[in-house]
Amino acid sequence: MSLQFSQDIERLLTKSAAESITIAEIFQETGERGISLVISLLALPFLFPMPPGLSGVMGIGCFCLAIQMAWGRKSPWLPQQIAQYKFPRSVSQKLLKNLRRITVWLERIVRPRWQQIATNRYIWRTNGFCIAWLSILLMLPFPLTNPLPATTILLLAVANLEADGLLMGIGYLLTLCNTIFFCFMGYVLWQAPQLLPSFLK
Numbered sequence: 799m800s801l802q803f804s805q806d807i808e809r810l811l812t813k814s815a816a817e818s819i820t821i822a823e824i825f826q827e828t829g830e831r832g833i834s835l836v837i838s839l840l841a842l843p844f845l846f847p848m849p850p851g852l853s854g855v856m857g858i859g860c861f862c863l864a865i866q867m868a869w870g871r872k873s874p875w876l877p878q879q880i881a882q883y884k885f886p887r888s889v890s891q892k893l894l895k896n897l898r899r900i901t902v903w904l905e906r907i908v909r910p911r912w913q914q915i916a917t918n919r920y921i922w923r924t925n926g927f928c929i930a931w932l933s934i935l936l937m938l939p940f941p942l943t944n945p946l947p948a949t950t951i952l953l954l955a956v957a958n959l960e961a962d963g964l965l966m967g968i969g970y971l972l973t974l975c976n977t978i979f980f981c982f983m984g985y986v987l988w989q990a991p992q993l994l995p996s997f998l999k
Contacts, residue, residue, distance in 0.1 A: 806835055806959075807842075807897055818884040821859065825874060833863050833874050834958040837929060837951065842893055844936060844948030845900070859883075860951060861933035867926025870919065900952075908956055912963025921966065925954050928973045935980050943983075947976050 810824055824839070825832040840856040840863075859880045866874050915921055932947040932954075950972040957965035 807839060810835070810839065818887060820882050820884050821876060822881040833867060833872065834955045836874070837863050838955040838959070839893075841936075841948045841951040841955065842897065842900070844944040845952070846892070846896055857933055857937040860936065861930055864926045864929035864933055868923050868930055869926070870923055904956060908960050908962050908965055910961045911965070912967075913961050915963035916957065916961040916966060921963075922958070925958055925966065925969075928970065929954055932973060932976060935976055938980065940980070940983055943980075946979065950976055 810819070813819055821836060824836055837860055840860045843856060859876060862876055862880065863874055910916070929951050932951045935947040936944060936951070950969055953965055953972065954969040956962070957969055
């Protein structure tokens with residue numbers, strides 16, 4: 799099975815690798831699929847080691863788009879600084895290479911299922927709330943934890959794009975697991991604040 803998600807992202811990354819394009823230009827090219835596609839694109843780098851300085855822009859971008867999903871919007875708006883952000887060509891090339899590895903895995907588990915649920919407008923909003931919350935967790939200064947919320951964000955965004963209601967349910971479960979994990983981390987630091995400097999290193 800060939801996922802529309804991977805085709806869209808690969809096309810965008812290939813174009814970005816040839817000539818730098820902004821996030822605003824991505825929206826212009828992708829129409830209604832734009833929010834979920836850009837969220838996927840912003841979440842992908844968190845699955846791998848990233849150049850410094852990118853995490854803040856991408857995390858805030860994910861949060862802004864997810865909040866708009868939660869409000870029911872499908873025509874996105876982003877702050878000018880983020881909308882005009884251009885993916886460096888080196889980052890685009892690296893993302894493209896990693897995307898191909900991820901797609902092999904995704905194609906085994908993603909397909910249109912439970913479409914009455916997947917296409918419900920309230921589910922769209924629920925996905926937005928979950929992704930917004932996960933974006934906050936993504937930006938917390940806990941080292942080596944980024945892949946946990948990033949994976950869940952990616953699954954929810956892909957589930958949106960491929961109308962996979964079952965995968966959305968799995969995404970909700972993983973959102974709960976992320977919440978429990980980060981609450982536990984926060985509790986540990988609250989009980990032992992002397993550990994905080996080591997977490998922030």
